[in-house]
Amino acid sequence: MLAKRIISCMDVDAGRVVKGVKFVNIQDVGDPVVLAKEYNNQGADELVFLDITASHEKRKIMIDVVQNVASQVFIPLTVGGGIRTIEDMKRLLNAGADKVSLNTAAVENPDLISQGASQFGSQCIVIAIDAQKKGKSWTVYTHGGRTETKKDVIAWAKEVEKLGAGEILLTSMDKDGTKDGCDIELTKKVSEHVSIPVIASGGIGELDNFVDAFTKGKADAALAASIFHYKNYTVSEIKHYLHKKGICVRQ
Secondary structure: OOOEEEEEEEEEEOOEEEEEEOOEEEEEEEOHHHHHHHHHHHOOOEEEEEEOOOOOOOOOOOHHHHHHHHOOOOOOEEEEOOOOOHHHHHHHHHOOOOEEEEOHHHHHOOHHHHHHHHHHOHHHEEEEEEEEEEOOEEEEEEOOOOEEEEEEHHHHHHHHHHHOOOEEEEEEOOOOOOOOOOOHHHHHHHHHHOOOOEEEEOOOOOHHHHHHHHHOOOOOEEEEOHHHHOOOOOHHHHHHHHHHOOOOEOO
């Protein structure tokens, strides 16, 4: 059995780590370089760095901040926000990122997924899907949760896998920042419809939320932000708890 991964996430705006609830009420929570070093030392399996306003503001990601973060971590680093071209991907990978995360650009230009996978390998291409429930299904949102598309989340997840994506970062906008658990139904449905790894994101606030994401949601990894930023739990505490619950994690 592959070990389940614990991923620390940093949403970055204007060079600072921020956190909100359901993509609004954004609050400053710290310096990305300091936090990245802390999460690396705690034993996080991976780190995700998302420039949450780059696409909305139609600007490129702050490459110097990415370089500074990459210099402090020795775990896989995924970087997203404002990526529109193969050249953007190359700049980030050269700056120290191990993977790039695409959302808005992938929706607007799906060929970018296959082009990136062809040039850098599928393992480098993570597709971030921001999902909000509409009736009995979920809709894809872009531009940091500001723009509703007409895409169904399940259909889009299957499409990005066919195009060559190596992983899906699935965020429930309804659960984001609430700390009352991830959207199990959403996570399970996407996990069952694709064969590539799915990262559960949005709403994790308690130890049992990780258990549910892995067992009920069938996620391959779980991403959290608030519980790390506000020091509710350390990565090692989470892994110790999961190990006691019989879930295979990296020690």
